[in-house]
Each structure stands twice: as C-alpha cells, then as structure tokens.
Amino acid sequence: MTTLTGRLLVADPHRRQITLRSGSIRIHGEQIVNVDFDDDPGSELISENERGQNELGEAHAGTSPANRSRPLRPGERVIAPGFIDAHLHLSQFGIIGAHGMPLLKWLDQVTFPAERAWQDVDFARSTTRSVLNQLLSFGTTSFCGYTTVHHESTMAALELATQMGFRGMIGQVLMDRNAPQDLCGETNQLIDQAAKTLQSFPPNAEMEAAVTPRFAITCSPPLLESAGALAAQQHAAVQTHLAETQHECARVAELFDSARYVDVYQQAGLLTPRTILGHAVHLDATDHQTLAKHDSIVAHCPTANQFLGSGRMNRKPLAEANVDVVLGSDIGAGFNRSMVCVARAAIETAASLGNPPPTAASAWHDITAGAADALGWDNVGQLCEGHRADVVVIEPDFAIQMQGDDSIIDPLSQLMFAWDDRWIKQTYLRGQSAWGG
Ligand SMILES: [Zn+2]
Structure with missing residues (x-):
C-alpha cells in the first residue's frame, strides 16, 4: 500500500x-x-x-x-x-526540431525518411521503449499514438506499451499513394494488417489498436472506405489528420473532386464518436456541424501548428458547435513533450486569436479528466x-x-x-x- x-x-x-x-x-x-x-x-x-x-x-x-x-x-x-496526450507519433521523437518547412515538405524531406527506419522491428521496439520512458518522465501515462506503415513494428509497439502498463491506443499508419513507394502498402493487405492489430489489441483493451489512415492525401478512396468499414465493424477507434494546412486542404480538393475535406472522411464512414482528428485548423461552420453530428473528436496540437506555421486553431467555434477538443503534442512536428506546456500553448493560441483564453484550471482539465471523458476512458x-x-x-x-x-x-x-x-x-x-x- x-x-x-x-x-x-x-x-x-x-x-x-x-x-x-x-x-x-x-x-x-x-x-x-x-x-x-x-x-x-x-x-x-x-x-x-x-x-x-x-x-x-x-x-x-x-x-x-x-x-x-x-x-x-x-x-x-x-x-x-497522469497526463493524456491525444496525438503523437512514436516514430517521430527522433526528428523533433526540423524547423523551417511547411507540412508537405516536412513530410517528404524529414518524416518519411525517418519512418523508413521502422521497417526494422528491433529498431522500432527499442525506439518505442525510449519514447515510452520519455513520456513517463514528462508525466504522460495515456496517449493516442501513430506508428508507421510497418505492421510487425506496430505490433511490437502495442505489445511493449501493453507490457509497460500504458492506457491508450496505437495505430499502424495506412498509406497506399502519394508517399514513397516503400512506405505505401497494398490496399487490401493494409486493411488485413489493421484487422490483425485489432484482433490482438481489441477496442476494450487498456492499450487498443486504432484504425489509422494517415490523411486523405496518402489514402486512396478504396483504402479510406475499407478503413471506415473496418472501424464500424469492430467499433474501433479511428485516428487521422484533418485540415492542418491550407496547402493540404487544396491538395485534398484536387484529389477528391472538390469535396469538403471533412466530407471525404464522412463519406468513407470514418467519422464516429471514437474518431480523433488531428488539427482541424482550416474548417468552417458547416464542417464543425458535420463533426458535431458524428460526435467526432478534434485533437488540437498548438505547438505543432506553431512549429510548422500551419495556422492557429480556433477552438471557440468548435466549442460552440459542441465538438469535443482534446490536446496533443503531435511529436515530432510538435516539439514539446510536456502536456503541461502543450496546455499552456493552447491558452496562448486562444489569447492570440482574441478569444477569452481558457483558464489554467480548464487547461489542466483538458490534459486529464477532460481528455479521458472525451476519449471514453473511464478509469x-x-x-x-x-x-x-x-x-x-x-x-x-x-x-x-x-x-x-x-x-x-x-x-x-x-x-x-x-x-x-x-x-x-x-x-x-x-x-x-x-x-x-
Ligand atoms: Zn500528427
């Protein structure tokens, strides 16, 4: 005792x-x-x-x-x-600090090369161990994490996080286009692999697998639809990115017949009450209504948005539309591993937009009880x-x-x-x- x-x-x-x-x-x-x-x-x-x-x-x-x-x-x-980090990339702790690039260039030049190293399962396992120990040193005990496209390495990360006693979710990144060839999987095989992660780490596990299409640009319509179907069938959590930068939004419009970015996910069945959408910076009131209709959750990552110059996420209209917002470090675009510092950055972002800033008392709530509530983690x-x-x-x-x-x-x-x-x-x-x- x-x-x-x-x-x-x-x-x-x-x-x-x-x-x-x-x-x-x-x-x-x-x-x-x-x-x-x-x-x-x-x-x-x-x-x-x-x-x-x-x-x-x-x-x-x-x-x-x-x-x-x-x-x-x-x-x-x-x-x-313990603090809750609702959006991070286990494979990106080694690339914190690659400053001066917008999102899509940063992905091409820094992130994808780093993620390639995860094809080596031993490397992925030792990296995960280091990352999880870092999280503990910053007080983070629960998290929603992405790995890479590599299946065995994702399984190793899930096993280790489970053994160490973490609460949360980890998802194998799904990509089948617009990324380096060796980081893209074949559509059906990716879905089979995601299903296997769910078999071993089901939605009621303390550390569960999450269906994790990276974002609309790197996922073909069939991959998004199959991911949505798998999530629905298994009642699985979904993680993806949404409207982080304007350039990304324009590219999604090109790829999907000028559809609204939110609607691309909606049509694929990817918006559920267990869907966590990273960023959601560049949306309008109609998009907010769509997110509210599906009870989906937005992961606000203020330090990452600042680092990549992506824009400032305005929480106020999301709150007014009754969309739950949780906070994420988004390591490695986010540079700060401390959720207390991320919460402080969220206050600063709100203040810089001219909104009444959240109180510290509510920001502490955001990284503890508020996040647990939104994510449905009742323990x-x-x-x-x-x-x-x-x-x-x-x-x-x-x-x-x-x-x-x-x-x-x-x-x-x-x-x-x-x-x-x-x-x-x-x-x-x-x-x-x-x-x-
Ligand atoms: Zn991210």
Missing part, C-alpha cells in the same frame, strides 16, 4: 475544470483505493468576490471565473493524475477510487512564504506558467513507480 499526500488535482465535472485540495490518495495494487481530503472543498477555495476582483469589479487575469484554490505553500507537493484522468493509479508527483519550487494566502494569482495558473519538468519527481503507472522516485 502506498500513500501520497499533498495538494490533489481534483476534477470538478460540473465546471469542467480542476481545483487543488489538500489530501491524500492510497494506492493498492494497480488502483487508487482511497481518496481523503483534509478540508471541505469550500475552505480550500477563495471566492472571486472576496479576492478575485479589483476595485473596478474586473476579474483578475489568471483566475478562474467562480473561485480558485488557495495558494501553494512552500514545500507542498502536488499529486496529479484514468482523475484521482478517484477505483481508477488506475496513474499518478504524477510534482514538487514545484515557486511558492514563497511571503505570498501567504493573500496572493491574487491562481496557483493552477502559476503551476502551469512557471512549469518546469524537473518538478516531476515520480510517475506511477498502474500502481507501480515507473519513473523517478
């Missing part, structure tokens, strides 16, 4: 945000078996009416709309549920009894005594904006110390 004490990152499902409460969790076996709070929730929160408004009645920046948690005190640890993302004990122990060093309890700054905002990955002291995966400690 392990007991972890500190300020707990607790989800408030009604307000879709996080609060900090003093307490402890007990871990037994693979699960959290007990959560105790030292105080009632009210005593841990400071009402905005008391603290959060200035003399003009304006809310202070960085505070949550209703109330916020009391400041962190020096030496206080933060206990968080991760929160510090709850009966949940998997995927837990991050954080020791921030910014709290100083003179700040007392009178600070006007939300500690969740401080934690996010002053974030330093060295504060992560230990990551538990399914009840076991898997990194640090």
Whole structure:
C-alpha cells in the first residue's frame, strides 16, 4: 500500500475544470483505493468576490471565473493524475526540431525518411521503449499514438506499451499513394494488417489498436472506405489528420473532386464518436456541424501548428458547435513533450486569436479528466477510487512564504506558467513507480 499526500488535482465535472485540495490518495495494487481530503472543498477555495476582483469589479487575469484554490505553500507537493496526450507519433521523437518547412515538405524531406527506419522491428521496439520512458518522465501515462506503415513494428509497439502498463491506443499508419513507394502498402493487405492489430489489441483493451489512415492525401478512396468499414465493424477507434494546412486542404480538393475535406472522411464512414482528428485548423461552420453530428473528436496540437506555421486553431467555434477538443503534442512536428506546456500553448493560441483564453484550471482539465471523458476512458484522468493509479508527483519550487494566502494569482495558473519538468519527481503507472522516485 502506498500513500501520497499533498495538494490533489481534483476534477470538478460540473465546471469542467480542476481545483487543488489538500489530501491524500492510497494506492493498492494497480488502483487508487482511497481518496481523503483534509478540508471541505469550500475552505480550500477563495471566492472571486472576496479576492478575485479589483476595485473596478474586473476579474483578475489568471483566475478562474467562480473561485480558485488557495495558494501553494512552500514545500507542498502536488499529486496529479497522469497526463493524456491525444496525438503523437512514436516514430517521430527522433526528428523533433526540423524547423523551417511547411507540412508537405516536412513530410517528404524529414518524416518519411525517418519512418523508413521502422521497417526494422528491433529498431522500432527499442525506439518505442525510449519514447515510452520519455513520456513517463514528462508525466504522460495515456496517449493516442501513430506508428508507421510497418505492421510487425506496430505490433511490437502495442505489445511493449501493453507490457509497460500504458492506457491508450496505437495505430499502424495506412498509406497506399502519394508517399514513397516503400512506405505505401497494398490496399487490401493494409486493411488485413489493421484487422490483425485489432484482433490482438481489441477496442476494450487498456492499450487498443486504432484504425489509422494517415490523411486523405496518402489514402486512396478504396483504402479510406475499407478503413471506415473496418472501424464500424469492430467499433474501433479511428485516428487521422484533418485540415492542418491550407496547402493540404487544396491538395485534398484536387484529389477528391472538390469535396469538403471533412466530407471525404464522412463519406468513407470514418467519422464516429471514437474518431480523433488531428488539427482541424482550416474548417468552417458547416464542417464543425458535420463533426458535431458524428460526435467526432478534434485533437488540437498548438505547438505543432506553431512549429510548422500551419495556422492557429480556433477552438471557440468548435466549442460552440459542441465538438469535443482534446490536446496533443503531435511529436515530432510538435516539439514539446510536456502536456503541461502543450496546455499552456493552447491558452496562448486562444489569447492570440482574441478569444477569452481558457483558464489554467480548464487547461489542466483538458490534459486529464477532460481528455479521458472525451476519449471514453473511464478509469484514468482523475484521482478517484477505483481508477488506475496513474499518478504524477510534482514538487514545484515557486511558492514563497511571503505570498501567504493573500496572493491574487491562481496557483493552477502559476503551476502551469512557471512549469518546469524537473518538478516531476515520480510517475506511477498502474500502481507501480515507473519513473523517478
Ligand atoms: Zn500528427
């Protein structure tokens, strides 16, 4: 039995945000078996009416709309549920930092050559091990990942992630055109291989296979349709990319008789409540309605969009259309492996678009309980009894005594904006110390 004490990152499902409460969790076996709070929730929160408004009645920046948690005190640890990265490429951790190219050029010149190395299963396995250990060091315990077109290597990645105890999904990338010949498969064979990944790692597995056509440009209409049919038949998760850059959208229009990009996927049966669409930067209201109609999920990857100069994804109209949005690092176009930094980048992107930026409390929710909710994972993302004990122990060093309890700054905002990955002291995966400690 392990007991972890500190300020707990607790989800408030009604307000879709996080609060900090003093307490402890007990871990037994693979699960959290007990959560105790030292105080009632009210005593841990400071009402905005008391603290959060200035003399003009304006809310202070960085505070949550209703109330916020009391400041962190020096030496206080933060206990968080493991973070969720809803879009990353296992094969691309080695190419982080290839700067200065737009998407399609970056794919041709950097990504495809790197993915070729995954034809060697041993290389793929050792790379996956390194990547999964990196994720743990950044507090990520659940993820949605792409591999490459290589089947055996994808199986090896799924096996390893399962053995290590991760929660999430991995998909073999499906491509049958407009990519180097040796990275394209034969259409039917690719579908057979995707079906095999699903046989071994079915949708109810803790680490499941996902049907993963890379994006419309590299997939023929028959491949997209067969992928949609397979996903429907197996109730499998689907991962793909959508409308990341304008150039890509124009190319899709050329390839698909001027169809709307979203409609290409819709017609192939690829839009489902278990579909995660990376990026969705260049869409309009009609497209948002289509995504909402199918309950599909958008993975917003702000650091990757910034890195490739793809554009700024506007979350506001998606939220207004009731489309769930989750966050992804999109390594290796994304350069930051920390989901806390990705969440901060999402705040910065919203602010740069002139939207009311999400609060830090809601950004923390995005990378924990909010993502788990959207992805339908009911045993991760929160510090709850009966949940998997995927837990991050954080020791921030910014709290100083003179700040007392009178600070006007939300500690969740401080934690996010002053974030330093060295504060992560230990990551538990399914009840076991898997990194640090
Ligand atoms: Zn991606």
